[in-house]
Amino acid sequence: MSSANLPSEKFRLGMLLSDTRYRGTSLQVITFIIFVAVFFWLVDNTLKNLALLGKDVSFAFLGMRAGYDINQRLIPYTNDSTHAMAAFVGILNTLLCAFVGCIIATIVGVLVGILRLSKNWIIAKLMSVYIEGFRNVPVLLWIVMVFALLTEFTPAPKAFKGANPEATMFLFDSIAITNRGTYLPAPVWGQGSTFLIIIFLISVLAVIFFTRYAKELKKNTGKSLPSFWISIGILIVPTVLFYFILGKPVDLNYPYLKGFNFKEGIHLRNSFIALTLALAFYTSAFIAEIVRSGILAISKGQTEAAASLGMKPNKIMSLIILPQALRVIVPPLISNYLNLTKNSSLAIAVGYMDVRGTLGGITLNQTGRELESMLLLMGFYLSVSLFISSIINWFNRSFQIVVR
Numbered sequence: 001m002s003s004a005n006l007p008s009e010k011f012r013l014g015m016l017l018s019d020t021r022y023r024g025t026s027l028q029v030i031t032f033i034i035f036v037a038v039f040f041w042l043v044d045n046t047l048k049n050l051a052l053l054g055k056d057v058s059f060a061f062l063g064m065r066a067g068y069d070i071n072q073r074l075i076p077y078t079n080d081s082t083h084a085m086a087a088f089v090g091i092l093n094t095l096l097c098a099f100v101g102c103i104i105a106t107i108v109g110v111l112v113g114i115l116r117l118s119k120n121w122i123i124a125k126l127m128s129v130y131i132e133g134f135r136n137v138p139v140l141l142w143i144v145m146v147f148a149l150l151t152e153f154t155p156a157p158k159a160f161k162g163a164n165p166e167a168t169m170f171l172f173d174s175i176a177i178t179n180r181g182t183y184l185p186a187p188v189w190g191q192g193s194t195f196l197i198i199i200f201l202i203s204v205l206a207v208i209f210f211t212r213y214a215k216e217l218k219k220n221t222g223k224s225l226p227s228f229w230i231s232i233g234i235l236i237v238p239t240v241l242f243y244f245i246l247g248k249p250v251d252l253n254y255p256y257l258k259g260f261n262f263k264e265g266i267h268l269r270n271s272f273i274a275l276t277l278a279l280a281f282y283t284s285a286f287i288a289e290i291v292r293s294g295i296l297a298i299s300k301g302q303t304e305a306a307a308s309l310g311m312k313p314n315k316i317m318s319l320i321i322l323p324q325a326l327r328v329i330v331p332p333l334i335s336n337y338l339n340l341t342k343n344s345s346l347a348i349a350v351g352y353m354d355v356r357g358t359l360g361g362i363t364l365n366q367t368g369r370e371l372e373s374m375l376l377l378m379g380f381y382l383s384v385s386l387f388i389s390s391i392i393n394w395f396n397r398s399f400q401i402v403v404r
Helices: 020-052 083-115 121-135 139-152 193-221 227-245 270-296 300-308 313-350 355-367 370-397
Strands: 176-178 181-184 186-189 250-253 256-258 261-263 266-268
Touching (some): 083 121, 083 355, 300 313
Antiparallel strands (some): 176 181, 186 250, 256 261
C-alpha cells in the first residue's frame, strides 16, 4: 500500500508535546506566555506597591529645577536648569569619557599587543608586566590611584607665580598642568570659521576617496602610490590655505594665571583625566591580549613568505599580518568597548559628574523617583551598547571573507 493511501492520523492535543513536528513550536509558545505573564505580574505588583506608598510612575520631575551645579560640562548649564538638562549634561560627560577612553585604549592596546610578541626579551616582559598589572587589579583602584597621583604630585597654581616660579607651563606657555586640572588653549571661532570647517570636512572626504582609489589601483595594476603623504597633503594644504585666505578666522584663547587660579582656556579636571586614563589603560590590557591572539592566529608562513620577498618587519606587520588578524581581533573588541562605557559609571568615586552622578545620583535623591531614574539609566546604557555593537559589527563585516 502506497503512503498516499495510508489513513492520516487525527490531530490530538497531546501531540503538541509528544509529536516532534509540533514540540519545538509548542515549547516556544509556552515559554513566551510564561515570560509575558511574569512580566505583567511584576509590573502590576510594582504599581500596587507604589500606590500603597502614595507614589505613581511619572517623569514630570525631569521638568523641575535641578538646583545643583555640575563642575565639568560641555554645554551651558546652571543650577536653575531642569533635571532633564542635568541628565543631558551627564550623558554628554559619559559619552566624552567613553569616546576618548576607547580611542586611547585601542591605540595603547594595539601597540602593547604587538610589542608583547617582540623578539626583544626585555620589551616582551615589560609588556607582560603591564598587561598582568592592569587587568588583575580592580579598575576602581586604578581610578582612585591615578586621581591621587594627579592631585598629589602636580603643582598648585600658586607655584606658577613669581619671577622664578617653581613650575612652568608647557608648549610655549600654552598648557598648564596643576593639581586642579589641566588647562589647554580654547579655540575662538570667528567670522568665516564655519566655511573653514566645511573645507576641512571636504578634505576628509577627499582623503577617503583617494585612499579607496589607491587601493583599487594597486589591486588592478600593482602600482603603489605614496598614499600617506598624499593624504596628509590633501587634508592639510586646503585647510591651511583657506585659513589664511579667510583672514585667520580661528584663534586660540590661552589660559593665564590670575589670582589663585588659571583663567580662560579649556579646563580638564583631574577627575575626568583620572577616570579616562584609568579606564583606557585598564581596557588596553585586555585589548592587547586580543591583538596578540589575533596575530598568533595568522600562519607563520605568511611572515616568512613576506620576509623572503625582502619586506621589512614593520611593513609585514602593517600590510600582511594586521589586516588578516582584524577578522579575529574586531569581534571581541565589542565587549571591551561596552565594558569601558559601563565602567564609566564609577566616575562618582572621583567626583566626575557623569549620567550616573546626575540622573542616578543627585536627581534621584532630590526627587525620590528611584524607579523612573533607574529605567532611564538602563535605557541609556542599553541604547549606547546597541549603538556600539552595531557600529563594530558593521566594521567587522567589511573584513569578512566573502565566498562566491
